[in-house]
Each structure stands twice: as structure tokens, then as C-alpha cells.
Amino acid sequence: MNEYRTLPPDLPVPEDDGAAAHLPGTRMPGLELRATGGGTVRLDALGAGRTVIYVYPLTARPGTDPPDGWDAIPGARGCTPEACGFRDHYQDLRAAGADEVYGLSSQDTDYQREAVERLHLPFQMLSDPAHDLARAVGLPTFEAGGRTLYKRLTLVIRDGAVEHAFYPVFPPDEHAERVLTWLRGQRA
Numbered sequence: 001m002n003e004y005r006t007l008p009p010d011l012p013v014p015e016d017d018g019a020a021a022h023l024p025g026t027r028m029p030g031l032e033l034r035a036t037g038g039g040t041v042r043l044d045a046l047g048a049g050r051t052v053i054y055v056y057p058l059t060a061r062p063g064t065d066p067p068d069g070w071d072a073i074p075g076a077r078g079c080t081p082e083a084c085g086f087r088d089h090y091q092d093l094r095a096a097g098a099d100e101v102y103g104l105s106s107q108d109t110d111y112q113r114e115a116v117e118r119l120h121l122p123f124q125m126l127s128d129p130a131h132d133l134a135r136a137v138g139l140p141t142f143e144a145g146g147r148t149l150y151k152r153l154t155l156v157i158r159d160g161a162v163e164h165a166f167y168p169v170f171p172p173d174e175h176a177e178r179v180l181t182w183l184r185g186q187r188a
Helices: 079-088 090-095 109-119 132-137 172-187
Strands: 032-035 040-042 050-055 098-105 124-127 141-144 147-150 153-158 161-166
Touching: 050 079, 050 172, 079 090, 079 098, 079 109, 079 172, 090 098, 090 172, 098 147, 109 124, 153 172, 161 172
Parallel strands: 050 098, 098 124
Antiparallel strands: 032 040, 032 124, 050 153, 141 147, 153 161
16 A cells, blocks of 8 residues: 555645745754764754755554645645655765755654664664754644644755755645756756
8 A cells, every 4th residue: 555655636736925935044043953873963064065955744653644634725735755755866966965864753763663663764764853943944834633733845055054044845746856856057
């Protein structure tokens, strides 16, 4: 059963509500987030090159149900297909100028580690269960199933600041290609 890897054709499209318009130019805070590789990643110390951080609501494990009404929330569904897109384009993203790629959600590191292993992701996931990054730089969130979750967006960070923010992201299964096209355009 691979229904979590595909997207229904009738998903609602998220609209740009302006919640990420302030992000370009924003300095990354001195937050250390746990990573699936066992250590931590300090966001204000990512280096001088470009780092891509795609932020997503949550990945569901096979056999578990998402929150009620998940498919009706614009932009909620598609975390696994998005992760697989970044996996499949990882080497291309690196060749196009991304020094590193990370996924980030509010799920705990052990939960994320299962997804990294199951999906064979070549990059680490960062865990922010307290939504510290949302508070520090104003990332958009939403409520579902009694939980606060990140809205889907992608940050390109360069020299410690947000160079570009992709928001809203749709469709998520094609998003890594969009990031790759943007990176290639910056090198031209």
C-alpha cells in the first residue's frame, strides 16, 4: 500500500497568504535543532554557502492515519512525496549549489529517523517540536488534530540569512524540481 506516496488529484491548493513575505533577508537565529544523524545543527552556523531547508507539517508512517480532515487542509498532504523528491534530486541540488539539504518538522527525532530510514533519504531531518524557529523568525503554522504544525515552505539560506523563501508549496511532489530550477538560475 503506497497511497501515502501519491497525491489525490483533488487536493486543495494553498493560497499565498503573505505569511512568508517577510522572510528574505531574515538572519537565522542561534537555535540548535536535533538531527536524525545523532547530533544537532545550529542554524546560524550553517556556513557561507547555500543550505536548503524544506519545512513540512508531518510524515505519516504506513498504516497510521493522518489527522481528521487532512486532505481538506490546503497544503497539508504530500510530505512523503516531497521528501522523496528531495531524495531523488539530492545530488542535482548539491551540484547546483546547495551545500546541504535538510527537512524540518515539529515531529520528534526518533519519528523522523524512521522516515529517513524507510525512505532512504540521503540527508538529515531536523526536529523542532517546540516550534522555536516559528517563534524566532515568524514561520507560518496551522492547527490539525489538536497539534500545531508547520505550514509547508522551503528556505534557501546563504551567509546566515534567508536568501529565498518558497511559499506556498504546491504540488509538493514537484517542489524539489522547482528548488533545483531556482538554484540553477542563480548560477547562470
